[in-house]
Amino acid sequence: MAALSAFPFKRQRMQATSMMVRNGRWFSCFVLSVALLAAGCTGKNVPAKDPGADIDEVAATLIAQPLLHSTSIGVVYRGQEFIRHRGDMEAGKPGPPTDATLYEIGSLSKTLAGTLMAKAVLERKVSLDDDVRRYLPGDYPNLQYQGAPIRIRHLLSHTGGLPNMLPEQANTVLEDFTDQRTPRELNAIYARYGKADFFRDLHAVGIGQAPGKDYAYSSTGTELVAHVLETVYKSDYESLLRGFFRDSAAMADLKIRLGDADVPRLAVGYHSDNAVPTTPMPQLPWGASGNVKATVPEMMKYLKFQLAGGPVVTESHRALVKFDSEFSIGYFWNIISGDRQKGTYYAHHGGVPRSQCYIYIVPKYDLGIFVITNQSGDHTARAMETAIDTLVERIAAREDAGGQGQSR
Incomplete structure (x- = not known):
């Protein structure tokens, strides 16, 4: 629940990914469909006068999809920056998102946690091969399989065999994510669920096979990283979190818990096909797996930080588990190789019951893309992925034509 990536239907797509990429079809597996939005299937591959025009078109097409009220898109392309806010946050009420709008970025939070862990590894505070029990209060003989322990690298690559969420009751609720009762039931589960409860439930976890072999998406593992x-x-x-990204990326407006002054800035959002705005996602014990809030300008800084590289970013992008020649996982980053158009790129999906988002880092074009909507349903991810694919196609056509355009 810490992100839509943790919801069952998303989890199943991710678990199937390593099988499908062998046939060169990672994208179609990831979105469950090869359907294209109108903007992406009209053959309009001729570059517009500047990338901003492409983003405008993609944003307009995105919010024309059923149930999507609004979108914000941030793009960094070869040093140029573009931000677009389109649509209305609340249906029937004029009011687009703005640069001040705080969004819940869901499981994109995991990439931030992975970056912090990359820093810790480089500073030799932690080793990727450390048994996680070394850092836990009390004894956890259950966090191993036939003598093989869960190691730090397994948490970062979702290969530790841990459950998606703790308490386990949350996983049952998430089996039917689109049910209109889901946000209310999750709020009840986490209303008074703290770190002590998490460690209590961790004692009951069973590991069914040797860690490090199979992908099993786990927000539980990300909370342990924190x-x-x-x-x-x-x-x-x-x-x-706030200290590192303030100092390293000038991101001064990242938040996990909101103060009273920040609450009015939080984006309104909609769950599935419910016409009534839903409540924010509940607070998890640490919040590392899905509680980060950020504005689009802050995410632009994150895109630039990722594209600039540097030792910490380079380490965080390093593959920790290679499932096959085209799909790996780094420090929570999905690493896709062999894509003819995109080259090797880094991506992550995020979502909560009232928003979904994506981040793509595409070094081939010195390109970073962040897209977010304030609606969370079965088809939201597919619409955003198609929008991103369209943008990359336009960028590729621009580069083929030998022009990069001018920012505006």
């Missing part, structure tokens, strides 16, 4: 970081740095996770 605990490990708190342990080695002797500071709370949100302070670590």
Whole structure:
């Protein structure tokens, strides 16, 4: 629940990914369909006068999809920056999102946690091969399989065999994500669920096979990463998060928990086909797996930080598990290789019951894309992925034509 990536239908797509990429069809597997939006199937591959015009067109097409009220798109392309806000946050009420709007970015939060862990590894605070029990309070003989323990690298690559969510009751609720009762039931589960409850439930987890072999998406593992970081740095996770990205990427407006002054800035959002706005996602024990909030300008800084490289980013992009020649996982990043148009790129999906988003880092074009909507349903991810694919096609056509356009 910490992100739509943790919901069952998304989890099944991800688990199937490594099989499908062998046939060169990762994209179609990931979105369950090869259907294209109108903007992407009209053959309009001739570059517009500048990339901003392409983004305008893609944004307009995206919010024309059923149930999508609004979108914000941020693009960094060879040093040029573009932000577009389109549509109305609330149906029937004029009011587009703005640069000040705080969005719930769901499981994109995981890539931030992965970056912090990459820093810890480079600083030798943590080893990727450490047994996670080294950092846990108390004894956890259950966190191993026939003597093979869950290691830090397994948490980062979703190969530890841990459940998607703790408590396990949340996974049952998420089996029918689109049910209109889902947000309310999740809120009830997490209303008073803290770190002590998490560690209590962790004692009951069973590991059914040797860690490190199979993909099983786990927000539980990301929450454990946050605990490990708190342990080695002797500071709370949100302070670590905000301090590092403020100093390294000038991101001064990242938040996990909101103060009273920030609440009015939080984006309104809709769950599935419910016409009534739903509540924000509940707070998880650490929040590393899906509670980060950010504005689009902050995410632009994150795109630039990722594209600039540097030791920490380079480490976070390093493949920790290679499922086949085309699909790997780094420090929570999905790494896709062999795509003719995109080259090797890094991607992650995020979502909560009232928003979904994507981030793509495409080094081939010095390109970063962040797309977010304030609606979360079965078809939202597909619409956003198609929008991103259309943008990349336009960028590729621009480069083939030998022009990069001018920012505006």
